[in-house]
Amino acid sequence: MFERLHIEYAKKGWRASNRRDEFPQMTRWVIRQETVHAFERFLRWVTKEKAPERASKGKKPIAAGLSVPQSLAQKGFQSIKLPNAPTAPSKGLHVVAHQHNIPSFPEHLAEYLSRIEKKKARTPQLYKAAKDLPFARIDVYHSFRLELEGLNDDDGEQDWVKASPLDGGRYDTVVVLDGDEADMVSLNGTRIGRVHLIFTLPRTMRIGSNDMPLPVYWPNACPLAYITWYTKPSQNAAAKASHNMVSVSKEMFQGAPRWSIIPLSNIRQSCMLVPDFKKTNSRIWDTDKCVLDTCTHFYINNWLSLYSY
Known part of the structure; x- marks a missing residue:
């Protein structure tokens, strides 16, 4: 302290x-x-x-499974660095959805921007489907780097987060700032999510035959992440007495993973999830597939970093 x-x-x-x-x-x-x-x-x-x-x-109240535009504020103890150029520039929305295995991404992006319009615009322009969006391509990144300020007088930690479809796909899990009480250490005020896509919106949109700048209240200069959520971290007495790791599980809404589109600045660090094998049948997780895809219940390895302990 x-x-x-x-x-x-x-x-x-x-x-x-x-x-x-x-x-x-x-x-x-x-x-x-x-x-x-x-x-x-x-x-x-x-x-x-x-x-x-x-x-x-x-x-109307916001449905529980939908994305809500979040604050673009960045905490002072972190800095985010993207590659100088997109890994996949000007990629079609449906191509991105197929490559990253998020088939509903175009519709979710339309819904996300519609909610920003409802909140910010005097005359909201609503997008009921992906075909209604004024653009069809986005810039995609496969990774970004986080630099966390040192807890003492050291140089801090450098952390990479990846969301790449290459070589079978790698989609990292991260600690997301989710409340005003969130700080640079511990899991208070945070939630766990899995990053499926890192992207930025185009600089212009097509209206008729003209290219127009995006609305100023859209996250134009802000890199975004499409994530799926896990439940809020919890811990029972037995876990606290033995390994002191908190548990999470995949959060679902109407049979589908709960999702959000958030600014990268809301991500504090990457994290490691360890499957809770007692709650998952061995025939499900004992395969060649990634355990993040096959298992549903996990422990957060808070021994991996000083920032998550």
Whole structure:
């Protein structure tokens, strides 16, 4: 805890200074950060207060299995680096869906953008199907790198996340920030997801015979990830006393995996899932296929990294 405070209130302030007469600059930096956080809390309070008012105007609730546009805010303890060029530039939506084994991706993308339109646009443009989208191609990446700030005075950790269909496919599991209490360590305020696709939207869309820029409220400059969810981490007394690992299982909705499209900045790190073989028949997992595809219940190996312990 105290090392965390040292990073927040000393190291970051010193890095923001010009290294000359640094203490007044560090103090001013901390005051400004606290002012920003106070204003963010005020905005959350205002949003919460107005939520019942918006609900009373007849807005339909969001179905439990659908994607919700999430915050694009990036935590200060992480940095994300994509390759300089897309691995598969300008790839057709249906080709991507076939190669990455996510057949409903075009429809889910249309639904995701429709929800952004409902939330942000004065005159929402809704897309009932993939054919209604004003573009047909996206840029696809097969990996990205995460750099986490060191817990002490070291250089931190570098972490790669892959979502590649090559060589039989590799789709990594990750820890996703899911609440305001989420921090750089532990699993509090997080959920586990599996990354099936890393992509960015095109810069322009086709309207009639003209190329037009995308709406400014769309995540144009933000790399996105298509993920499927696991249940929230839980732990019983027996597990805590023996191996101290928390358990998750695949989360389903109406017979299909629950999905979301999220900004890459919501991903904190990769993680390792260990199958709970007691809850899965050996004939299911003892195959040549990936256990992430065949098993349904897992433990999170929180011994793999200091950031997930």
